[in-house]
Amino acid sequence: MIRSKTILLLVTFLVILNISLSSNILAMEINKGISFIHELPENIKIKTSYWSDYDSTTWKITDNKNIWIQLEVLDNPNNLTILIEHLHADCSLEAKRPGLDGILQDTMDDKIHEGDQPGFYVSVDHPYYECFLIEGYSKWLIDGWIFYFSGYGAGGVVEERLTETNVRNRGVVGSEISVVYDVLIKDPSTGLYYKYIIHDDFIVYLNGSFEQNLGGTGEKEEVEETKANNKLLDLIVGLIFFILGVVLLLLGVHKYDDALAIVGACSILIGIIFLIVAFVV
Known part of the structure; x- marks a missing residue:
């Protein structure tokens, strides 16, 4: 049970860290100019x-x-x-x-x-x-x-x-x-x-x-390149959370650990959200 809570806290921390780092980087960009x-x-x-x-x-x-x-x-x-x-x-x-x-x-x-x-x-x-x-x-x-x-x-x-x-x-x-x-x-x-x-x-x-x-097609290519990089990042993060969630969910079911299974399900959900953003948005 203690191990399940530790894993849950770890997953939550990773999500918050990812959001925090993204926001700080963008804030620095606009302040740096x-x-x-x-x-x-x-x-x-x-x-x-x-x-x-x-x-x-x-x-x-x-x-x-x-x-x-x-x-x-x-x-x-x-x-x-x-x-x-x-x-x-x-x-x-x-x-x-x-x-x-x-x-x-x-x-x-x-x-x-x-x-x-x-x-x-x-x-x-x-x-x-x-x-x-x-x-x-x-x-x-x-x-x-x-x-x-x-x-x-x-x-x-x-x-x-x-x-x-x-x-x-x-x-x-x-x-x-x-x-x-x-x-x-x-x-x-x-x-x-x-x-x-x-x-x-x-x-x-x-x-x-x-x-x-830069004007012309070069400017559009830069915008598309930025979007492609963002989509790739979302894809990688989504796959990590999804794979981690599947592993945790299977372990939780195998060990009859409901908390561990819930953590796995939440991780899968987070992964799916990132994958949707990568492929749809």
């Missing part, structure tokens, strides 16, 4: 970084959320004056269906509105920070959703309410974030500024992971 390195003229090196306060369980299309933005000067060997004249950011739907893919959800701009300084000064010691607050039920998203169900503007009746469940069921897989910086670099010989463009594009998937948006 994504970074890009940019090489500018005059051997200037700039790093742009993006992350969110939200975790993998709260990144939802229809919820209000944020993306933190940081631009750092890693190297400026000639000590040139660098300004961020303007920043523009868009958040749009990343979806499998062409009608929904690319629908704008929110947008923002940042620049100095008054004074003689043409932009925000940045240096190795003074990075640029901004926070992109993304509205869940924005006017752009609502209008785009209605437009999608009205036959791309041809007229018709809206068939589904704009809800998180319906958005996901329609093939939306995440949020595409596109950020453009107008960077001003001062020419010491003339005292005038010239402009350099930095453009970053990435996707925050509904599981909280960040990936660079």
Whole structure:
């Protein structure tokens, strides 16, 4: 009886550990975010970084959320004056269906509105920070959703309410974030500024992971590869629980140990759930 309780506790611990590790990994992904390195003229090196306060369980299309933005000067060997004249950011739907893919959800701009300084000064010691607050039920998203169900503007009746469940069921897989910086670099010989463009594009998937948006078929292949890896993991975990459950169930029946048989049945059930997720979801 003591051995049966020990096995039951062990199985329960493994299930909790698996769920906990998965949640922590995804939470770390969204908090860690994504970074890009940019090489500018005059051997200037700039790093742009993006992350969110939200975790993998709260990144939802229809919820209000944020993306933190940081631009750092890693190297400026000639000590040139660098300004961020303007920043523009868009958040749009990343979806499998062409009608929904690319629908704008929110947008923002940042620049100095008054004074003689043409932009925000940045240096190795003074990075640029901004926070992109993304509205869940924005006017752009609502209008785009209605437009999608009205036959791309041809007229018709809206068939589904704009809800998180319906958005996901329609093939939306995440949020595409596109950020453009107008960077001003001062020419010491003339005292005038010239402009350099930095453009970053990435996707925050509904599981909280960040990936660079490669576009075209390459992006779709990356999504499918991620799904295939997740399905393989579910398959392996499901088989382990299923086989372990069969062994425990047979031992319990053979030894007339009801507790051991129950543990085996529970393990089989857990295995079946993982297998269903691997093959169906």
